[in-house]
Amino acid sequence: MPNNNVAVNSAPAAEKIKKPNFFTKRRDYSIWGLIALLLGSVVMLFPFVYAFSASLVSNGLSVYSMKWFAEWEWGNYARVFKEMDFLRYTGNTLLIAALDIIGSILSNTFVGFGFARYDFKGSQTLFFGALCTMFLPGTVMTVPMFLIWSSLGLTDTYVPLVIGCFFGQAMNIFLMRQCFKGLPAGLYEAALIDGAHPLYIYARIYMPLARPMIATLALRAFTGAWNNLFGPLIYITSLNKRTISLALANYNSKYETSGDTQLLMAAAVIAMLPTTVVYAFTQKQFVAGMASAAIKG
Amino acid sequence: MTRKHMRWGWLFVSPYIISLLCFTLVPLIISIYYSFTTYDMMRPARWIGLRNYIGTVTKPETWIAFRNVWVYALMLESLQISLACVLAVLLNQKVKGLSVFRVIYYIPGLTPTTATALVWARMYNPRGGVLNTILGFIGLGPFAFTYSGNWVEVIVGIVLMTLWKGVGGATIYLIAGLQAISTDVIEAADIDGASAVKKFFRITVPLLTPTIFFLMITGISGALQVFESFYMLTESTGADVYVVNSRIYSLMWGANPQVGQAAALGWVSFIFVALVTWLQKKYEKKWVHYDA
Numbered sequence: 001m002p003n004n005n006v007a008v009n010s011a012p013a014a015e016k017i018k019k020p021n022f023f024t025k026r027r028d029y030s031i032w033g034l035i036a037l038l039l040g041s042v043v044m045l046f047p048f049v050y051a052f053s054a055s056l057v058s059n060g061l062s063v064y065s066m067k068w069f070a071e072w073e074w075g076n077y078a079r080v081f082k083e084m085d086f087l088r089y090t091g092n093t094l095l096i097a098a099l100d101i102i103g104s105i106l107s108n109t110f111v112g113f114g115f116a117r118y119d120f121k122g123s124q125t126l127f128f129g130a131l132c133t134m135f136l137p138g139t140v141m142t143v144p145m146f147l148i149w150s151s152l153g154l155t156d157t158y159v160p161l162v163i164g165c166f167f168g169q170a171m172n173i174f175l176m177r178q179c180f181k182g183l184p185a186g187l188y189e190a191a192l193i194d195g196a197h198p199l200y201i202y203a204r205i206y207m208p209l210a211r212p213m214i215a216t217l218a219l220r221a222f223t224g225a226w227n228n229l230f231g232p233l234i235y236i237t238s239l240n241k242r243t244i245s246l247a248l249a250n251y252n253s254k255y256e257t258s259g260d261t262q263l264l265m266a267a268a269v270i271a272m273l274p275t276t277v278v279y280a281f282t283q284k285q286f287v288a289g290m291a292s293a294a295i296k297g
Numbered sequence: 298m299t300r301k302h303m304r305w306g307w308l309f310v311s312p313y314i315i316s317l318l319c320f321t322l323v324p325l326i327i328s329i330y331y332s333f334t335t336y337d338m339m340r341p342a343r344w345i346g347l348r349n350y351i352g353t354v355t356k357p358e359t360w361i362a363f364r365n366v367w368v369y370a371l372m373l374e375s376l377q378i379s380l381a382c383v384l385a386v387l388l389n390q391k392v393k394g395l396s397v398f399r400v401i402y403y404i405p406g407l408t409p410t411t412a413t414a415l416v417w418a419r420m421y422n423p424r425g426g427v428l429n430t431i432l433g434f435i436g437l438g439p440f441a442f443t444y445s446g447n448w449v450e451v452i453v454g455i456v457l458m459t460l461w462k463g464v465g466g467a468t469i470y471l472i473a474g475l476q477a478i479s480t481d482v483i484e485a486a487d488i489d490g491a492s493a494v495k496k497f498f499r500i501t502v503p504l505l506t507p508t509i510f511f512l513m514i515t516g517i518s519g520a521l522q523v524f525e526s527f528y529m530l531t532e533s534t535g536a537d538v539y540v541v542n543s544r545i546y547s548l549m550w551g552a553n554p555q556v557g558q559a560a561a562l563g564w565v566s567f568i569f570v571a572l573v574t575w576l577q578k579k580y581e582k583k584w585v586h587y588d589a
Contacts, residue, residue, distance in 0.1 A: 064425030114309025144324035167316030271412035
């Protein structure tokens with residue numbers, strides 16, 4: 001949409017037309033808009049730059065009065081991995097993320113395919129029920145889920161954290177359903193006439209075509225697992241099973257009082273890095289997939 | 298295809314039926330049951346009728362928690378949606394390289410709340426934190442934000458961080474909404490000589506109302522369930538500002554678990570969320586235009 005922010009009256013009737021300068025020149029975009037975006041992105045990037053700079057100071061107190069990028073103490077990062085045991089926590093979190101990704105892809109494509117391709121009795125009701133569960137507050141569910149898992153003796157394991165991904169989640173099912181519905185239905189009928197089994201049609205014909213949305217699923221599962229605090233906070237009690245987020249929450253004030261605040265900043269940078277990097281490489285399909293599904297409804 | 302063939306659908310959706318039973322229906326029943334009992338996870342549960350609910354709604358802490366979460370949700374959503382509308386229009390211009398900005402605005406939303414809260418707490422620190430240095434430089438402040446004893450100031454601090462994280466995501470949806478608007482309308486307004494401000498409020502925003510409605514429904518019900526940012530930003534500063542989920546967390550996972558009260562508060566909270574969603578849906582027709 002061309003946005004002519006600049007009110008230049010081009011009618012020749014005006015007696016004295018000022019020669020348009022850089023700001024008042026007629027464009028099909030708005031220069032003030034671009035300046036606003038630029039300023040805004042400085043605000044958006046500021047906390048990252050601050051955290052990075054503060055993670056490299058040699059004295060924890062100077063995160064408050066630092067000269068930006070005056071010191072480059074890379075040893076802080078080594079200390080985070082060694083003293084704060086972040087190598088282990090990274091490994092733990094990656095393990096959970098990997099299980100979540102596998103489970104999410106298997107279950108949500110499977111269920112989404114069922115809702116997209118089959119018009120069986122009750123499918124509408126079931127799908128509507130799935131959408132309704134999105135509005136159930138998480139805490140209403142976590143209280144009884146915690147009781148169930150602790151009666152099964154499975155707290156302090158990763159089972160409660162990952163199992164949900166293996167049976168489908170409403171939002172992801174919705175995304176996959178939209179995706180499969182967007183693919184030609186004729187493919188299904190043609191393959192069926194050729195004698196293909198429905199499972200074969202799903203795995204070999206529709207799955208490869210849904211690859212962009214599957215990438216979206218994987219990315220959602222990864223960021224979900226990497227960023228989750230509440231789950232690990234209530235289920236994980238052993239120190240060596242902690243995830244990155246849980247470790248950060250536990251270290252929240254400990255390193256502040258010990259005067260090593262710069263280590264907290266380095267840990268935060270490490271925690272922010274993976275999702276940011278993964279997104280930077282996959283952003284186009286990730287965003288496009290999510291938004292198109294939401295708009296099409 | 299035959300009706301009989303359609304039964305294959307049951308096979309495909311079966312994992313989700315298991316999930317609905319095991320991870321939704323059974324927990325819901327358990328939760329309802331325990332909300333009528335007193336249970337500390339040691340001694341057996343004892344039926345006490347409605348006493349948990351009466352206790353919940355008569356406790357002042359409950360209403361402080363609800364007040365806090367409502368102030369938070371309304372502040373956050375009104376700022377986020379209005380800012381996202383402006384950003385969406387700006388980011389939707391046809392300029393080469395503008396997608397770099399989309400990435401920049403979206404990225405904070407993907408970072409863990411724990412990590413960003415650690416960083417923002419240091420920026421907010423009234424003794425030498427970088428935000429107060431900047432505010433002091435332009436002659437404002439000092440503001441204590443999450444270090445403040447004033448609950449509104451603490452919530453403002455949490456809202457600002459969440460806004461920074463969330464505005465990009467809301468913008469993405471609005472850009473998709475903008476791209477669905479036919480350019481004819483805008484071009485017609487251009488020919489009529491409408492100003493940019495007028496076009497924004499009279500054309501763009503009304504045509505975006507379906508997307509705005511979607512963002513409001515999901516955003517408010519999400520904001521009412523906030524936990525992690527309050528946990529992180531009040532834990533480190535010792536601020537005594539809590540929301541409904543923080544209450545449930547300390548009731549259930551605190552020093553002496555009170556399962557019944559936690560479950561009851563969860564249900565009271567759910568009733569509010571459901572009521573608000575229903576009210577929004579009811580008044581949808583008054584301001585949302587679907588006929589674009």
